[in-house]
Amino acid sequence: MMKAKYINPFTDFGFKKIFGEEASKPLLIDFLKSLLPESNIVDLTFKDKDQMGRTEEDRKAIYDIYCENNLGEKIIVELQKAKQNYFKDRTVYYSTFPIQEQAERGEWNYKLKYVYCVGILDFKFEEKVTNGEGEVIHTVQLKDQNNKVFYEKLKFVYLEMPHFVKSETDLANRLDKWLYFIKHLEDFQSIPEVFKDEVFIQAFEKAEIAKYSEAERHDYEQSLKVFRDNKAVYEYAVNTAFDEGKVEGKLEGKLEGKLERSMEVAKSAKQMGLSTADIIKLTGLSESEINKL
Template identity: 75%
Template sequence: MNAKYVNPFTDFGFKKIFGEEASKPMLIDFLTNLLPETNIVDLTFKDKDKLGQTENDRKVIYDIYCENSLGEKIIVELQKAKQNYFKDRTVYYATFPIQEQAEKGDWNYQLKYVYCVGILDFRFDEKVKLGEGEVIHVVQLKDQNNKVFYEKLKFVYLEMPHFIKDESELTTRLDKWLYFIRHLENFQYIPEIFKDDVFIQAFEKAEIAKYSEDERHDYEQSLKVYRDLKGVIDTAFDNGQVQRTLEIAKTGKLMGLSMEDLIKLTGLTRNEIENL
């Protein structure tokens, strides 16, 4: 049976549902329920290409970078597969929206909040059985007494493979969003639990039949990349290959992935990939 809706773990699908101007009601609703302390009224998409100090940094930045009406920064990344030093990379890129707040001349160093959200289509620890691990991981800087030392930087990781609730078990709006993301590609109709304006808009944005011929082509290409990469990476990790990262990079090059995608996927530098 052909899919009626896009796979939200593809770059194309994720951008359609959450990363376009017309998608802001969905993004606001999702983030408000994930980060209720932010009290989001409106969001402005920020220019990701201005983040980072080097050309490589600016090309491998997060999928969505936005700001709420209070000037708080929110970064959202979709991570399709495991990679080396994933946590290191998220911490590194979290420094960019901090640095951009610096003011010229005299400045008191007061910063706005920065939130980093990672939607992960993999498990941090493969030894933890599906459904037995935490779905939501909230990470902050704490002291030796487990008290939050700095509250203006927060990382939230959604470990999606562990979200195994069925429709009858959904109790919160965030549950519904996680269920939507997890199962969207398998829906053939809109379930009753999603019959409100925001979710109906999300389903409309995700419906493949509504796309132009060019958009459908772009989606099919994005879906192929997603499936191929998942297959290559999962096989590499399952086999415990010592050179798995290099093999993934080599395969990605043969598939025609861009340098930016290869850098984001593997954590390797441009020179390391070019020398393979």
């Protein structure tokens, strides 16, 4: 098998290298403008995601990217590599922190800035199918009983990457190009003609493994190992649970909310030597639940 020329963007290292560094800001802006055109992004400021929350327990809710645009609107971007229990609950919980931090001391009229929560999902989030194809983009807002938006300043956008199946010749817009880039980056050996513009050329340069220092290549290899281990553990646990009859019905759509499945994943992950932090992100279980296994 030919050795990869570019990094896997679904690894923690790869995602941060392409979108989460100061030098990567033009790439993140271009991606978010294609996904959230209504946000009018001109510039972004990375915020300290480790300082979110008022208590030590709250601060454990760490996102991959937390930034603020030129209008003061808050944007969370989270890369989720495997399905876990209470995933929807977790994303709603995350959205509360950029809301709470807007509180002002003294007299305050409670006027809030927009909050966007973007989830890039490397798994099938929903089984809903439209026109024979799974939906890639899920946009969620608070609505009333008449299906009218009740509060327009909070939006969740989930990108269900396994359902993105367009070929290079089918790419219709900027967002299509970004989704194609994210999904297939690790497979490219050269820059496809469709990406021959300044922003994407910069993205490919950021992603080229040969340009990294020895320390960066080591960090990437470690991140890639964790990514592959997590994938293997998840698939093993799902298949084991299915074979033993612990999960009934269709696999997809039936697993979410199954504590038993998460316990199986966590047990397998511990046996493979994954860290507690990685197991928490993989399964959604708490540290105390994992320590009891």
